[in-house]
Amino acid sequence: MAYATVMVSLALDESNEACLEAAGQIAERFDAGIIGIVASQFNPPLYFTSGEQAQNLIDQGLASLKKRMSELEAQFRKATKNRAKHVEWRCAIDFPARYILQEVRCADIVVSGLDRGTLSDPLVLASPKDLVMQAGRPLLIVPDMVNWFDLRSVLVAWKDTPEARRAIVDSLPMLRKAKNVIVAEIVEAGGSRPAAVSRVRDVVAWLSRHGVSASEFVPEKDGGRDATAQLDGIATDVGAGVVVAGAYGHSRFRELILGGMTQHLITQSSRCVLLSH
16 A cells, blocks of 8 residues: 555645645655545625626626635645646635535545634634545644644554554555654553453554564553553653554544544644544
């Protein structure tokens, strides 16, 4: 498995520099192509009227959207020039998540920015939460403050779930290029540390059979911090540039209401995160 095509999901009204840089570096490292993609739906004003005046407002709104997409295409092509095997641009007047999800069949991995929570408008921006749940492709989330795709140290956040198994398979091309790979499992309440150690050793052995040299880490139980805080601490200690994790091992509704690991990684991470569901 390799990443032959990288799709980068862009936003019309937000910064895209970090996503473009990460996508460009992935293309260079894997000799891959890049597809830039954006969509937005025209949102008529609250004082919307009727007749000829209404049509004029629609025409002006659509013209403005197309102009912004054209400007973003120019930014995309400038950022990816001479970095990819092939470069392609796709855009549409459509709901962003819907359009990207119907086009993602042509990509091996999707690059996106962090979820911006209540500031996100589904008419102009595809939420990473929707993409990771429905794309059927790994999603690399790149925070705005990240200025390079750092594979010196990669942390695999292991949990014995189908989502984590999918994520580690999806991340194999990255893990093979990483200098240091750590597989860590947090022992949660009611869990057994010896059982966690056994699971992590199995994963490390599996990785070795796929050409990845990894180390294991299962911290002692820490009743004072939740799993998310512990994972952040481990990532900081090992200098992880990327965290690999399964997305929404619990129900998405539970995470959205109560919070959880995926919710934190999608909305607040300070490092790149590869998620699969």
